[in-house]
Amino acid sequence: TEPKILVRDGFGYITYPEFAFNGLNASYLTSGFVLHYDGWLKPWYPEADPIFAIPYQKTMENRKAVEYRNLLEDPETVKHKLDVRTSFVLLSEPRSGSGWLMDVLDQHPEICASGTHSSAGARVGFPKDIFLPYSKGKNFFDSHQKKMRIQCYWSFIEQQLPRVVENKKEWCEDKQLPPEEQDIAKHMDFLCAWANRHEEPNLNRAALFSEYFAEVLKANSSSWSCQCPLSAKVMGIRLMSDWIGSQFAGKSNFNFDMYELDSGAALLQDQTVPSVWTALEETKPKVIYFTRNIMDELVSRKVASETGVYHVKTDTDAQKLDAKAKGISFDPQNAANELLNRVQHRKYISAKLSGMDLDVLELNYESCLSDKVNCLNSVENFLGVNSTFDYDFMETRKSIEGNITSMLTNYNEIIDWAAKKEVLSYLSTAWQELAKLNVPSSSLVSKAAHKKKVIPGSAWRTYPMNLLEMDSRIRMSDISDHRAIHQVARSQHEMES
Numbered sequence: 241t242e243p244k245i246l247v248r249d250g251f252g253y254i255t256y257p258e259f260a261f262n263g264l265n266a267s268y269l270t271s272g273f274v275l276h277y278d279g280w281l282k283p284w285y286p287e288a289d290p291i292f293a294i295p296y297q298k299t300m301e302n303r304k305a306v307e308y309r310n311l312l313e314d315p316e317t318v319k320h321k322l323d324v325r326t327s328f329v330l331l332s333e334p335r336s337g338s339g340w341l342m343d344v345l346d347q348h349p350e351i352c353a354s355g356t357h358s359s360a361g362a363r364v365g366f367p368k369d370i371f372l373p374y375s376k377g378k379n380f381f382d383s384h385q386k387k388m389r390i391q392c393y394w395s396f397i398e399q400q401l402p403r404v405v406e407n408k409k410e411w412c413e414d415k416q417l418p419p420e421e422q423d424i425a426k427h428m429d430f431l432c433a434w435a436n437r438h439e440e441p442n443l444n445r446a447a448l449f450s451e452y453f454a455e456v457l458k459a460n461s462s463s464w465s466c467q468c469p470l471s472a473k474v475m476g477i478r479l480m481s482d483w484i485g486s487q488f489a490g491k492s493n494f495n496f497d498m499y500e501l502d503s504g505a506a507l508l509q510d511q512t513v514p515s516v517w518t519a520l521e522e523t524k525p526k527v528i529y530f531t532r533n534i535m536d537e538l539v540s541r542k543v544a545s546e547t548g549v550y551h552v553k554t555d556t557d558a559q560k561l562d563a564k565a566k567g568i569s570f571d572p573q574n575a576a577n578e579l580l581n582r583v584q585h586r587k588y589i590s591a592k593l594s595g596m597d598l599d600v601l602e603l604n605y606e607s608c609l610s611d612k613v614n615c616l617n618s619v620e621n622f623l624g625v626n627s628t629f630d631y632d633f634m635e636t637r638k639s640i641e642g643n644i645t646s647m648l649t650n651y652n653e654i655i656d657w658a659a660k661k662e663v664l665s666y667l668s669t670a671w672q673e674l675a676k677l678n679v680p681s682s683s684l685v686s687k688a689a690h691k692k693k694v695i696p697g698s699a700w701r702t703y704p705m706n707l708l709e710m711d712s713r714i715r716m717s718d719i720s721d722h723r724a725i726h727q728v729a730r731s732q733h734e735m736e737s
Contacts, residue, residue, distance in 0.1 A: 248272030252279025255364045256291035257465035261388045261426060266317075269295070270309040286349040286471035287358050291317070293470060324352070324468070326623055327457035327525040328476040331589065333582070335540040336532040337605035339551075342368055342478055344616065344633060350625040352459060352468030353476045366392060366466045370456060371479050374399055375494045385423035391430050392466035394452055398514075400424060402443050404431045412436070430464055449496075449514035454523050474623050484516050487585045502588035517592055526622060527598050529589070532605035533668040534582045535575075535658075542570055543647055565647045572653035576661040583666060606668075644670055 248269060259268075269275065275295050277283055283296035291312070298308035311317050330353075332338035339354075346353035346361065354361075354368040367389060374381055374395035381399070384390045391397075410416045412432035417425055424431065438448075459475040461467040468475060482488040482495075487502050489495040496516040499508040520527070544550045547564035549557055593600050601622045608615035612633050620627040644651055655675050658664045664675055 245273045246271055247274040247276060249274075249276030249278050251275060251283075251289075251292050252277040252281045254279075255281075255289045255360050255467070257364045257461075257467060258388065259292075261465055266291075266312040270312055281358075281360055287360065287469045289360070290467070290470045324459045324473055324475045326474045327459075327523070328474065328528055328623060329457075329520070329525050330476060330478045330528045330530055331481055331593075332478065332530040333481050333532070333537060335537045335544070336530055337609070338478055338530050339368065341528075341530060341603075341608065341619075342476070344612075344631055345476065345619065347631055348620070348625060348629050349469070349471040350473040351476060351623065352472035352474065354478075358469075361469065364389065364465060364467055366456065366459070366468070366475070366477060368478050369480070370394060370477050371483065371496075373483055373494055373496070375490065376483070386426065388426070388465050391427045392456075392464045394449065396427075397434070397452055398445060398448070400427070400431055401434055401438075401448070404428075404435045405438055405443060406441065408432070408435050434463070445512050446514050446518070450519050450522055453519035457523050457525050474625055476623075479516065481585065481589050485585070485588060487581060487588070500588075502584045504588065504591065517596070520598060521596060524598060527593060527600045528619065528622070529593060529600055529602045530605065531586065531602075533666075534579055534586075535667045535671055537582075538575055538578060539570065539644070539648070543568060567649055568647050569649050570651075570654055572650060572657040575654050576657035576663065579658065579663050579666060580661060583663065644674065 248271075269292075277292075277296070281288060281292075283289075283293040294312060294317070295305075295308050298311070299305075330338055330342060342354040345351050346365075352366065354365065369377075370392060371394050372380075377395065381390065381393070381395055404411055411421070411428065412435060417428060455463045456477060457475055459468045459472065484496050485500045485502060486495065486498055486507065489498050496514050498513055499506050499510060501507060543561075543565050546568050547561055549561045549564065552558050552561055599622070601618065603615060603618070612631075616631060617627055620629070648654070651674060655664070655667075655671070658667060658671075659675070664672070667675065
């Protein structure tokens with residue numbers, strides 16, 4: 241009888257991590273006489289899957305099938321190790337426009353940023369918010385345990401790896417996973433590989449985070465299912481400054497460097513708390529510090545939460561926003577207090593960055609939106625990638641520009657409270673113009689009226705001195721519980737505000 245001719249197809253639709261996560265392996269490829277790359281992800285594209293591209297590449301090199309079959313069946317080959325030459329961290333705040341910047345950068349064939357540029361990247365690329373703390377995304381993490389890409393998040397590793405290490409003999413060596421743990425069954429090969437690196441029964445979370453941070457910035461695909469495209473030379477991730485320090489730790493009292501005040505003082509010395517600053521010092525990636533006018537961030541967040549429109553990219557988005565973004569009220573005192581907190585937190589972030597031996601590029605949303613080409617060219621030069629790439633900038637509009645009075649019913653009260661708190665000078669131009677109409681000239685506080693202190697590395701900003709120098713009267717000698725510590729710190733800050 242004639243030998244069976246096996247045709248393997250569908251390789252233009254999926255990636256190798258998805259292939260392996262669903263129980264298939266390289267023998268499925270090597271047993272095929274014909275490999276059909278139907279679908280859009282062709283093996284000669286820059287976005288091609290590095291493993292699935294091997295048969296095509298070797299065939300074009302006039303190599304025999306037996307040679308690339310052996311290569312595919314080599315365990316080290318299928319653990320794709322991308323050789324990125326540069327990594328960067330985009331440090332920003334919520335509603336700063338950083339998501340837009342990451343998505344645009346991800347289009348560049350040499351930059352692996354958010355994975356959203358392609359459908360395959362959105363499924364297997366490194367998540368944009370890969371460092372999201374568990375306490376700030378609990379519902380997401382708990383409901384996505386069976387999803388492949390969840391294993392790439394820091395919070396998944398932080399939550400699951402200690403349990404796997406504790407039960408390594410039963411779960412990894414004996415392959416006896418209890419029924420109640422079946423949600424992580426498909427992740428066990430990955431988790432056991434990590435567990436085998438750690439012989440100590442009690443993992444130090446700070447050391448684990450530093451290890452994880454370094455692996456992410458190397459885009460090391462042998463550590464998990466996430467991967468960058470074949471053409472990537474630069475790996476980039478986003479990190480929210482709200483996830484650092486005690487200022488925005490929230491009720492859960494967890495953040496990176498969570499015992500650090502915005503003054504730089506430490507509430508408590510705890511060597512088990514994961515530290516972004518330590519990880520940055522050890523890995524030394526490039527840092528893009530991306531900011532936006534603080535008041536615009538606050539209003540943008542309020543409008544988005546009230547209307548459900550988080551991004552205005554199309555006419556439909558704009559129409560929906562116009563229809564819903566009316567009659568919104570904003571607690572003016574809370575707005576002024578949060579403005580104070582964020583001014584102080586930016587000072588903390590800037591001071592930290594300026595004290596480290598890191599390459600830092602400072603950008604702001606307003607400048608990037610007004611001159612996208614120059615903004616992206618500055619990033620390309622900073623990262624050392626090809627600067628001739630033609631981006632599709634997508635239609636991105638500022639959802640609050642020119643609409644303050646129509647969206648907010650009590651903008652006058654916000655201006656009044658900003659004047660009381662002496663922070664009018666930190667409002668955007670649109671707010672400044674409204675302030676001239678609504679606040680007596682004697683109440684307007686200009687930057688010249690403040691005692692000024694220029695923050696190293698942030699020369700375009702000045703801050704009132706009373707916002708910069710945190711009072712150090714908190715006594716910690718009789719406080720041991722970190723929740724009590726945060727309560728004291730917050731009470732102290734509210735009293736001073």
